[in-house]
Amino acid sequence: MSATPAFDEMRNADGSVREPYLVLDAWLKEQPPQALGLMAADAEAIFRRLGITFAVYGSNEGTEKLIPFDLIPRIISAMEWRKLSKGIEQRVRALNAFLHDVYHRQEILKAGRVPEKLILQNSAFCPEMMGLDPAKGIYSHIIGVDIVRVGPDDFYVLEDNLRTPSGVSYMLEDREAMLQLAPELFQRLKVAPVENYPENLRRTLESVAPNSARSTPTIAVLTPGIYNSAYFEHSFLADQMGAQLCEGQDLFVDGGKVFKRTTLGPEQVDVIYRRIEDDFIDPLTFRPDSMLGVPGLFDAYRAGNVTLVNAPGTGIADDKAVYTYVPEIIEFYLGEKALLPNVPTYNCTDPEQRAYVLEHIGELVVKEVHGSGGYGMLVGPASTKAQREDFTRKIIARPDNYIVQPTLALSTCPTYVNAGIAPRHVDLRPYVLVGDQVRITPGGLTRVALTEGSLVVNSSQGGGTKDTWVLEE
Amino acid sequence: MLGRTAQNLFWLSRYIERAENMARLFEVGYRMSLTSRREGGASEHLVSMMQAAEIYDEFQLAHERADVTSVSHFMLFDEKNPSSVRSCLLAARTNARTERTALTSDMWESLNAAWLEFAAINPKSVTGAKLPELLQWVKQLSHQFRGALLGTILRDDGFAFSQAGSFIERADNTARILDMKYYVLLPRSNLIGGDVDIQQWTLILRAASAHRSYRHVYHDRYKAWNIADYLMLRPEMPRSLIFCARFLDQTLASLDAIYGKTGESRAAAAALLAMLESNDMDRIFAYGLHEFLTEFIARNNRVTETLSETYNFY
Amino acid sequence: MKISIRHQLSFAVGHGNAHAVQHILLTPLDGPTQKVLRWSIELDGMDRAARIFDAFGNSAQLVSQIRPQGDLVVTVEGIVETVDRHGVVGRLPRDPMPALFRRTTPLTQSDLAIHEPLRDGARKGGNRIELLHRLMGRIGEAYGIGADDEEAHEPAAQTQAQSQSSGGEQSQEQDAGVKPEADATTVTHAFIGACRALEIPARFITGYLAESEDGPAAFHAWAEAYDDGLGWIGFDSMLGICPTDRHVRVASGLDALSCTPVRTVPDLGTPQAHGLSVEAVAQ
Secondary structure, X not given: OOOOOOOEOOEOOOOOEOHHHHHHHHHHHHOOOOHHHHHHHHHHHHHHHHOOOEEOOOOOOOOEEOOOEEEEEEEEOHHHHHHHHHHHHHHHHHXXXXXXXXXXXXXXXXXXXXXXXXXXOOOOOOHHHOOOOOHHHOOOOEEEEEEEEEEOOEEEEEEEEOOOOOOHHHHHHHHHHHHHHOHHHHHHOOEOOOOOHHHHHHHHHHHOOOOOOOOOOOEEEEOOOOOOOOHHHHHHHHHHHOOXXXXXXXXXXXXOEEEEEEOOEEEEOOEXXXXXXXXXXXXXXXXXXXXXXXXXHHHHHHOOOOEEEOOOOOHHHHOXXXXXXXXXXXXXXXXOOXXXXXXXXXXXXXXXXXXXXXXXXXXXXXXXXXXXXXXOEEEHHHOOHHHHHHHHHHHHHOHHHEEEEXXXXXXXXXXXXXOEEEEEEEEEEOEEEEOOOEEEOOOOEEEEEOOOOOOOOOHHHOEEEEEEEEEOO | OEHHHHHHHHHHHHHHHHHHHHHHHHHHHHHHHHHOOOOOHHHHHHHHHHHHOOOHHHHHHHOXXXXXXXXXXXXXXXXXXXXXXXXXXHHHXXXXXXXXXXXXXXXXXXXXXXXXXXXXXXXXXXOOOHHHHHHHHHHHHHHHHHHHHHHHOOOOHHHHHHHHHHHHXXXXXXXXXXXXXXXXXXXXXXOOOOHHHHHHHHHHHHHOOOOOHHHHHHOOOOOHHHHHHHHHHOOOOOOOHHHHHHHHHHHHHHHHHHHOXXXXXHHHHHHHHHHHHOOOHHHHHHHOHHHHHHHHHHHHHHHHHHHXXXXXXX | OXXXXXXXXXXXXXXOOOEEEEEEEEEOOOEOOEEEEEEEXXXXXXXXXXEEEOOOOOEEEEEEEEOOOOEEEEEEEEEEEEOOOOOEEEOOOOOOOHHHHHOOOHHHOOOHHHHHHHHHHHHOOOXXXXXXXXXXXXXXXXXXXXXXXHHHXXXXXXXXXXXXXXXXXXXXXXXXXXXXXXXXXXXXXXHHHHHHHOOOOEEEEEEEEOOEOOEOOEEEEEEEEEEOOOEEEEEEOOOOEOOOOOEEEEEEEOOOHHHOOEEEEOOOOOOEEEEEEEEEEOO
16 A cells, blocks of 8 residues: 555565575475465364454453464564564663663653653653662563564564563464474474573563562462453463462452462462553552452552562553654663664654644554554554544644654565465564563564555454564574 | 462352253253153143252243243253353353463363354254254263363362362252152152153153163162162262262362361361261151252252352352 | 640441551651651551552551451551741652652642743742742632631641542532632642642642641641752641641642542541641640
């Protein structure tokens, strides 16, 4: 749909196959005509049996859908990955330093490098976090960085997810499925493993246990429950790393410590990987009507008796309006230039930029500052006149509520569709763990827009996933 | 283990066992109704079967007439009937989904596959020969889940809670089947049963999958006294009350050993078992079969209550 | 001045809750205007309480009871020695960055009519302290405080219940006149909102007010605004003065909500006040 054809990760413009994809291309050619169709059916059966489903917002409670899995892997060369992972590591270090600063001395605001109002008046800023010292000074331990590619060497960071990024279970299950479906490919290519993610997650969580914790800290995964769209992932991760999956009702606070209710009585919990949003984790401190949280949890956290992963208030660092300042943030704290560029972003509160945006809205992508999951978003080239008019009105009414970016020609990857193999747009979410060290799982989750020409890869909007292979040298 | 996990495992097994028992009970009522010689007898059998399962009041709320179509729909597919096979399987799967981390993948997969298969059935298509076929399928899926459980699960507290759930449910069911037809089992002056009696006895045994094994144990024709003895006091019969109570007692003993404490639930299980071990059929008949079964069901419920107090179900 | 305080509150816990948890903000700290000579809070479960400093530098306790029954009674007792420093609190060791207190909250929205005429003065970098006094005067006029001595002081005593309910409820004893209803929480929010609208950091303060000839003892509320030179300075809009040695400072926060003296889960509603005495004691 965009004017210039998108960069295809497998084929050059002249039709020749790019180097990382040579083995895959050969393998695809060897497959008998019906083989891929049968494999796709097998894959579906595997996922359905495993019970990997997600609930769709707005649909009936308990409605479960399978996120479509595409069996053609997305391949990243060792060199490309090196470049990406360096840029990602730089970014997560800087963002954690930023979080520590805004919740302590606020040097970056005093220096005027990031507007004070943007932070202190932001609803994602959590005043209750002021002065709190999380274990090892880390705020966001589990991060998913959304990256898009538009050319052989052009990667952009689209979004940082520092609150509770989801999808890592799909990364692991996609790999599991590929190992079952095409074991011979793994013999021909050296693919970097992703299987140690749960072990690394556990190590990361253990490394940020409070000082008072016993030598093997007790870890709990706090879930909103089975009706949450990511429940499968919560239970999967708890299982894989040998932690207890808890709901709010399973935990209680006594004497400033957190306990779980077991068949043997109370047992203290040291680290909580919480998959409940900030507002809901503790009705005593945050939303009093929350039924999901644990009353007193935040005070126990402040008392240093438990570690919350991620810390509350990390949303201020992945706020869409703060996003535009990330290159500035990297420079301020690390004294380095950002290795991975941001997508150029228009600021609608600036009258000149707003005028440009309103004039070119048909070419641009408009995102609500606090929206997520592909909701509250306008993709200009794919929009109707009514949608464009609607967003024009919205931007004029609340310019600070939107950020606007050019429509990027997201790279495409060969994808198995009804008509055979065809290019579809993809993005990439690598997963980063920050604890005693920064651990980045090679690859991550590739999301693919299954509709021809579509640029929206969100699973809630008909996107699928692919296994992502980082080749080892 | 979380108290809630223990509770979920306990009920997961109960729901599966109950789904199987609902299929068994319905099968009895269904066969009785097919072979009933009297006009209107068909409905009567189905009604007494539902009364035994304590679901008849619920049935009456929505149905005027008990016939095979309405009762089979109610017992197999009705979402509003909390004991229907569908409700049991859905509840079991919901519990399983909640406790994925406490189940083995074999257990989860057998249950998930069963639910998906069941959910795909169009209730209207289940007529004629398809009905017994479906009942058989429900029993099979319960066997399959039990097999997956026995073959793969760690013999820890989770196993114990799960087993406790199964045997409490099974004891409850056997007691109800007996209670449904207790009057045809009462000793009478006429020691040789008539055709109708024999037919009813057969069905009681069938409901417990015991009609063939009976011969191996008693080497005799069907007799009321034997049948009651078989389903209540024979320790080798896996659906008998004494078998269930013994198993429950051992299970709770193992739980006490795992936790290093003596729970109140153990005493409740011992009280349940004592009812059977200290009795024989003569004394039970003298006490009153119906009264005995009522007391048994109450004591069995007491085990569930004490379990949930002792192990923090909430 | 030595001030002796006794304050008792109770909540109906009822039966059937496995747990009750409270966050208690009723502990004054030493500072330039006061020295805490003795302080105690009695409450079931206090012996196991976690003691923490919250985001605003307050001393808080997290208290919990297992299977609570009947009434939950909080008894506060203590003696604090105060000094009149014309409201100047300065800088306290645990204060967060002053800029934080420019954040507006739903409870601290400002009325344009109040702050707008002062905007020029604020912008020109004139004398901030004088500006703040003018602002306090405007708030007093807007809420009809000081026109009549009785009216000025009586509402202060009502603050007890008021601030406990997080400023959400309206005082019921005020006549529904032309002026907006005045109670310490409302006027303090108005003052803070106006400061923030003028980009001056301002915070909400709860504390005790000793009884005097001019008025009864109260669990009271006032504001502090920030001056780059002097640091934090108190403004008691309800009394139209800067806090004196009759004021015992207890907790600070963004608004009444973040200073709620006792927050409870399950929500036990507004506490019953059983007794409050705040008296100057002879030296």
